[in-house]
Amino acid sequence: MQIWLLDDAVIQPVCRVLADALSPDEQQRARAYRQQWHRDRFVARRCALRWLLSGYLSCNPESLRFRVTPFGKPVLQWPDAERLAFSVSHTDGMALLAFAWDCRVGVDVEQWIDGLDTPGIGRGTFSATEEKMLDAARPDPTARLLSIWTRKEALLKALGTGFSGEPNAYTTEDDSLLGEGHWCASHHGARIAGWTFLDLPLGAHFRGALALSLEGARVTLQFCQASSFADIGVSAE
């Protein structure tokens, strides 16, 4: 499975080359962003998603059609490509696009924010065990908070419900057996087996997590470079 990182350096090149590939409803969504920068990031994310999906599926980026599930998850309507799972996440300065065959995938990235803690944060979303882990990390719970948050969101995106499911029925924890960088998850106390759960090494400014319904999966992280788009007419900047 592959995860592609889209950072702000490639936003403009991607927009310039691929913006025409967006569907009318995506263009409408883009226009709804008030700030140009947010609009550009959305356009670049969608264009990169189309460009990468078209590579996996050997079709034109503009020929892809999406529909959205009642929970907001985008899925491919055309081509009929049920075997290819994908997940997208973004925060200020970075987007992740994850792709995997024959399984479910969820990815999340959040920007590091110093001193992130407000009373009641995570209430209704974190399980009792997660709330205890958060309490134990105080007075400086940022790292723990972001790891619970990104792990949970990755899992809920893989399941397709997002936070409208039953987020506090799931617990995410460090995986003491597999060690650093690995986590595990349970639902109402029953361990979710046969999955790969990883924290993603995204540097000091970001936290990210991946959930994949496949045991022992090999994951590669790749940067979308401006030069990746060279073959479709963009020069690196």
Ligand SMILES: CC(C)(COP(=O)(O)OP(=O)(O)OC[C@H]1O[C@@H](n2cnc3c(N)ncnc32)[C@H](O)[C@@H]1OP(=O)(O)O)[C@@H](O)C(=O)NCCC(=O)NCCS
């Ligand atoms: C999924 C969810 C956790 C995303 O949270 P977020 O932190 O705002 O955003 P992220 O950047 O991490 O992820 C956004 C991406 O998640 C994907 N996504 C949206 N809903 C999803 C879902 N239910 N399952 C999986 N992926 C989903 C989309 O690709 C979206 O990208 P886009 O905005 O470019 O289309 C949150 O939107 C959620 O809980 N949604 C469910 C709530 C619901 O039922 N909404 C109904 C809307 S019609």
